[in-house]
Amino acid sequence: MVGWVLQVACDVPVAVSAAGVFDYAPIELNNTPLNLAVPEAWLGHTVLVPFGKQLLVGIVMGISTTSEVPPAKLKPIQAVLPFVPQMSGHWLDLVRFMAKYYQRGLGEVALPALPIALRVAKNFVWDQTTGEMTLRTGMRTWRKWRALPPSPALLNVGQALNLTHAQHVVLDDLLERRHIDLRPQLLFGVTGSGKTEVYLQYLAHVLQDSADGQVLILVPEINLTPQFAARLNARFGMETVVTLHSGLNESTRLMNWWRAASGQARVILGTRLSVLAMLPNLQAIVVDEEHDSSYRQQEGVRYSARDVAIYRAHQLNIPIVLGSATPSLETWHNACTGRYGLHRLPERAVKGAMLPEVTLVDVQKTAAQDGLSEPMRRTITETMVQHHTTLLFQNRRGYAPVFYCGHCGHIHDCPNCAAHFVYHSTTRHLHCHHCGQQERVPKTCIKCGNADMHPIGQGTQRLEETAARLWPKAIVRRIDADSTRKKGELEDAFADIAAGVVDIVIGTQMLAKGHDWPNLNTVGVLDVDSGLFAQDYRAPERLFALLQQVIGRAGRGQQAGRVLIQTAFPEHPMWTQVRTHDFETFATSELAVRQQLGLPPFAAHALLQVAAPELKQALAFAQTARELALILIADHLEFAHVTINAAVPMNMMRLNRQERAQILIECPSRPRLQAFLAQWQGALVAQKSRLMWLIEVDPAEI
Numbered sequence: 001m002v003g004w005v006l007q008v009a010c011d012v013p014v015a016v017s018a019a020g021v022f023d024y025a026p027i028e029l030n031n032t033p034l035n036l037a038v039p040e041a042w043l044g045h046t047v048l049v050p051f052g053k054q055l056l057v058g059i060v061m062g063i064s065t066t067s068e069v070p071p072a073k074l075k076p077i078q079a080v081l082p083f084v085p086q087m088s089g090h091w092l093d094l095v096r097f098m099a100k101y102y103q104r105g106l107g108e109v110a111l112p113a114l115p116i117a118l119r120v121a122k123n124f125v126w127d128q129t130t131g132e133m134t135l136r137t138g139m140r141t142w143r144k145w146r147a148l149p150p151s152p153a154l155l156n157v158g159q160a161l162n163l164t165h166a167q168h169v170v171l172d173d174l175l176e177r178r179h180i181d182l183r184p185q186l187l188f189g190v191t192g193s194g195k196t197e198v199y200l201q202y203l204a205h206v207l208q209d210s211a212d213g214q215v216l217i218l219v220p221e222i223n224l225t226p227q228f229a230a231r232l233n234a235r236f237g238m239e240t241v242v243t244l245h246s247g248l249n250e251s252t253r254l255m256n257w258w259r260a261a262s263g264q265a266r267v268i269l270g271t272r273l274s275v276l277a278m279l280p281n282l283q284a285i286v287v288d289e290e291h292d293s294s295y296r297q298q299e300g301v302r303y304s305a306r307d308v309a310i311y312r313a314h315q316l317n318i319p320i321v322l323g324s325a326t327p328s329l330e331t332w333h334n335a336c337t338g339r340y341g342l343h344r345l346p347e348r349a350v351k352g353a354m355l356p357e358v359t360l361v362d363v364q365k366t367a368a369q370d371g372l373s374e375p376m377r378r379t380i381t382e383t384m385v386q387h388h389t390t391l392l393f394q395n396r397r398g399y400a401p402v403f404y405c406g407h408c409g410h411i412h413d414c415p416n417c418a419a420h421f422v423y424h425s426t427t428r429h430l431h432c433h434h435c436g437q438q439e440r441v442p443k444t445c446i447k448c449g450n451a452d453m454h455p456i457g458q459g460t461q462r463l464e465e466t467a468a469r470l471w472p473k474a475i476v477r478r479i480d481a482d483s484t485r486k487k488g489e490l491e492d493a494f495a496d497i498a499a500g501v502v503d504i505v506i507g508t509q510m511l512a513k514g515h516d517w518p519n520l521n522t523v524g525v526l527d528v529d530s531g532l533f534a535q536d537y538r539a540p541e542r543l544f545a546l547l548q549q550v551i552g553r554a555g556r557g558q559q560a561g562r563v564l565i566q567t568a569f570p571e572h573p574m575w576t577q578v579r580t581h582d583f584e585t586f587a588t589s590e591l592a593v594r595q596q597l598g599l600p601p602f603a604a605h606a607l608l609q610v611a612a613p614e615l616k617q618a619l620a621f622a623q624t625a626r627e628l629a630l631i632l633i634a635d636h637l638e639f640a641h642v643t644i645n646a647a648v649p650m651n652m653m654r655l656n657r658q659e660r661a662q663i664l665i666e667c668p669s670r671p672r673l674q675a676f677l678a679q680w681q682g683a684l685v686a687q688k689s690r691l692m693w694l695i696e697v698d699p700a701e702i
């Protein structure tokens with residue numbers, strides 16, 4: 001025993017260990033220069049450790065001179081992994097912050113930030129002949145990466161656009177502030193206002209400031225990365241740019257991660273997971289479409305990549321720019337109260353391009369046939385005659401959302417979830433969009449045996465069929481999660497749309513944002529009424545943003561754009577602001593409602609979610625949790641303003657064969673809520689329940 005131990009973070013659920021770190025004895029190993037004389041040098045190294053009967057990959061988060069494990073029981077580490085760069089102190093701090101803020105174990109946060117090949121113990125093997133450690137998969141990528149020059153890639157700044165006056169003003173202001181005003185800076189620019197060009201020129205300055213500086217650009221969806229990466233490559237040179245997202249194959253992801261983590265890549269473009277990438281020389285962050293709900297990680301540790309990015313910038317004292325045409329209400333509130341800087345681009349960048357004219361089609365008056373009203377059909381035909389492209393926005397994939405027996409009225413539901421099966425014509429199967437269950441379409445109703453079964457309602461596949469029937473000569477492309485599973489399919493479709501050869505594009509929200517297709521000048525919006533009346537308090541915000549984004553795809557070139565929205569509720573107050581593209585009025589009135597009701601951003605929320613085979617078990621645990629919370633509040637004066645709501649079944653109660661209950665916790669002060677949650681979580685872990693439960697901080701939906 002050397003008098004100190006390694007605190008190693010392993011990916012173990014919080015219910016097993018709230019802290020997620022375990023003590024191990026350091027030992028000298030011959031494949032590493034680390035020795036027992038310099039404990040601090042071990043920090044941030046990735047190691048293999050015995051855990052029960054298995055080996056796990058872990059990261060050294062701390063050094064301690066004391067341990068609760070008696071020396072005789074302390075196990076030694078097995079190896080220091082040579083394939084993972086040492087994580088910086090900043091990175092370790094980021095992990096600590098996230099674990100604390102989101103109430104998770106350190107290992108649950110830290111390990112998923114590594115590429116899969118580096119977080120599975122079985123992938124590391126000793127070569128018996130040389131005595132060296134090797135990777136079962138990824139060794140070739142490792143050699144390729146090692147062969148690259150270790151120095152940061154040289155920047156090669158390409159031709160920039162001439163900025164419009166408004167872009168100039170914003171860029172100058174951002175550049176001036178980058179050393180003196182490190183509040184997050186919101187770039188509030190209408191769709192097509194040229195935010196991307198501002199980011200590029202801004203980042204070019206940041207990169208030229210230092211020879212090894214890195215910048216991180218976050219985008220909400222994988223499908224936006226090819227277009228963005230192409231612009232970055234053209235501007236900064238292929239050698240400097242890497243992308244990081246879950247759609248990459250394993251070896252590319254590994255390579256890109258190494259290039260970023262070693263400081264070799266200078267420009268890192270990624271989706272939410274890249275916010276956790278180890279970046280040794282990060283100098284600036286841009287979060288594009290900062291309002292987008294895709295920035296929320298909904299599995300494992302539930303975090304907001306936008307919020308983590310803001311923390312990361314703050315921690316490093318570097319600038320961060322958030323861009324959006326429809327900022328989240330939290331961000332907008334912060335900009336209005338001066339906590340964030342605010343920059344505006346009120347007009348489109350392309351000369352002559354204007355925001356499109358928006359018309360409502362009252363489907364109570366002009367009935368829609370096969371989902372398309374007469375004015376909608378006429379406009380599509382006109383657009384085709386002019387050789388322009390129409391985008392039909394139908395935010396539901398599959399053929400029909402309901403499969404129904406005309407005889408007994410039975411609707412076919414997923415056996416695992418509280419959800420209807422969606423009929424898919426391409427597979428001729430019923431699919432559950434929640435758990436993935438697929439079943440053959442039954443020949444007769446499973447309830448009454450009658451063969452009179454129909455798909456009801458419309459999804460993208462049915463709309464595609466309708467479009468092909470109504471416009472037999474049209475080139476139609478459907479873009480949704482089902483149509484784009486094959487590699488390259490999406491890129492091909494995008495290339496066709498960009499080239500202007502597609503007449504009708506049918507798409508879900510996947511298509512609504514970010515894309516810039518000059519030939520697209522008509523947008524038809526179908527089936528959004530349910531969003532007008534949804535329960536969740538964030539529903540209006542989400543719908544408004546989605547509509548502005550999809551409307552914003554029209555008329556980005558020289559041709560004026562037009563948008564038709566089919567609705568049965570044309571008198572709904574939201575339409576006025578949608579039609580006039582008036583985000584500010586919308587945001588002001590929504591924020592007033594939120595303030596009145598004490599909802600975020602005027603209060604902080606957390607949820608306890610419990611899942612069990614039966615609802616009563618889930619509710620019983622939630623009830624116990626509630627009682628524990630009430631005791632904590634009674635015992636601590638500082639928790640007086642924490643409100644614990646009743647334990648209730650979740651909106652979507654049954655998911656994947658589990659029944660779910662939840663408790664909403666509210667508090668006007670975020671730090672107090674944090675302090676409360678930490679203590680409560682400890683009390684919950686002590687219950688040693690076998691049920692699945694978790695605390696979600698800042699939940700996107702309640």
Ligand SMILES: Nc1ncnc2c1ncn2[C@@H]1O[C@H](COP(=O)(O)OP(=O)(O)OP(=O)(O)O)[C@@H](O)[C@H]1O
Nearest residue numbers: 161162163164191192193194195196197349514516
């Ligand atoms: N200064 C400029 N001069 C000419 N064209 C420009 C200029 N800046 C941007 N553009 C063009 O304007 C179009 C829209 O720009 P961009 O896609 O960056 O907008 P955006 O603000 O990101 O929009 P969205 O919010 O809809 O994603 C692009 O085709 C871009 O090339």
Ligand SMILES: [Zn+2]
Nearest residue numbers: 414417432435
């Ligand atoms: Zn299901």
